[in-house]
Amino acid sequence: MAPRPRKKRNSGLPPNLYANGRAFKYRRPDNGTWHGMGTDKAKAIAAASQLNGLLMAGGDLVADVMGDSMSLNAFLDYYEAEVLPPRELARATLDLYAVRFRQIRAALGERDIGQITIGMVAAFLDSLTPRASNQARAILVDVFNHAAAKGLVADNPAEATIPRPEKKARRRHTVAGVQAIYAVAEPWLQNAIDLALLTAQRREDILAMRFDDIRDGALHVAQHKTRRASDAGWIRLPMTPQLKALVARCRDDVPSPFLVHRKPERRVASGRHWTQVDNRYLTRAFKAARDAANPYPHWSPEQQPGFHELRALSLHLYKKAGKDGQKLAGHSTRKMTKNYEADHEEVVWTEAVADLDLSKITG
Structure with a gap:
């Protein structure tokens, strides 16, 4: 990568001196602070050269060789x-x-x-x-x-800063709240909600589920977020009675390869299958159903849970039912060798049972 040249308005000026309209400003190379240098170009150049001599040991020689450093x-x-x-x-x-x-x-x-x-x-x-x-x-x-x-910086200034504590604003869904949202949701959105509760998968993984992922008596889910970092990201969900019933509800008169799908008002060339639902549309549709149902009237807008929080409710319900949701979630307790790369033919699937009783939640 070639170093970035100085801007035209700064050409002819010594390192660390910059034109600022009709005036000039100097940036200390040791701490990055800026200082006004007035409007007299000759005086500004003289002062900057003197400062560089004090603050940059060998700086002029380096600048002659390297030019202005990369932005x-x-x-x-x-x-x-x-x-x-x-x-x-x-x-x-x-x-x-x-x-x-x-x-x-x-x-x-x-x-x-x-x-x-x-x-x-x-x-x-x-x-x-x-x-x-x-x-x-x-x-x-x-x-x-x-x-x-690349040798462009001596240290990492961002790493020396301290992360700030975050107070999570969004609250968790309640079963009653989800029931209210489910009641006003369109059928395709109801299917997405059921899949989120039953399988505890992330939004993008739910939307990627296809009917041809069902083979050998199981639904196979390759989690996008974790599949390259952990063996736990490749999940085989046996077709339990609950999952079979849900897949049957996903089949309708819209010809689609995806479990979660909808017939759009008009087809748009996007490189995606015309029935496929994308992440943002699902988020907006769920928010619209939630706002219409208003199941959490006393919570602020920042506290209203979205589709993502269905996963937390699902794992909570599995735990409450005495079941282990770890394999469903694709969480591993330790770092494991990546078991899939572009040229790796064999994938080791982690079997997890999706058998939550949805009849007591969404009917």
């Missing part, structure tokens, strides 16, 4: 293009990354990556909510680790 924006371009794609992150995760990248770029993107200090990162993180701050911090820690591996 965080430029390195983020590399990170998004080269680092993230091999991780095969879920679409929802990539959408979250995009939001945090925009915030990071707006606050720190124009700065030289090697000159970003702990204080700069801390100030940016303090401007966000605790949850957003911790998400952005985790991303920055990884970004600076990769920058260090």
Whole structure:
């Protein structure tokens, strides 16, 4: 990666001196703080050169060889293009990354990556909510680790910051609350709710379930989030009477390969099957049904649980019924060898029984 050249308005200026409209500003290379240098260009250059001599041991020689260092924006371009794609992150995760990248770029993107200090990162993180701050911090820690591996930074300023405590706003679903939502939900959404409660799977894994995943007397679920990190992510669900009845309810007059599907008002070319429901549509549809049912009238908007919280209710109900939900959830108690890669033909499936009695919940 070639170092990013200085902007035209800063050409001819010594390192760390920048044009700021008609005035000039100097950034201390040791701590990243900014200082006004007035409007007299000659005096600003002289002062910056003197400061560089005091604050940058050999700095001018390095600048002559390397040029202006890479900006965080430029390195983020590399990170998004080269680092993230091999991780095969879920679409929802990539959408979250995009939001945090925009915030990071707006606050720190124009700065030289090697000159970003702990204080700069801390100030940016303090401007966000605790949850957003911790998400952005985790991303920055990884970004600076990769920058260090490229020799662009000496240390990781994000890693030196402290994660902020998060108080989870969303509350848990109650059985009565889900019953009220279920009563006003469309049939396809009722199927999604039943699958969430019965199988304890995540939203994206429920929406990916296909009828041809049912073979050898079981529904096979390859969890997107955990299948590459743990053997627990490959789950075989025997076709219990409860699961058979639910799959039968999923079959209707809409020709679809997916258990959860709907007939859209109009077909849109999207590269997906025309009946497939995406994550965001399911989230919005569930929220609309929840708002229509209003099962939690005394909870604030931030406390209203969404589709994701059905998983927590499912695991709670399995535990209450004296059953072990760990295998269903795809959680492993220890790090296990990855059992699937692109050229690995054999997959070891973890058998888990989905046998929660839905008749007492959604009928």
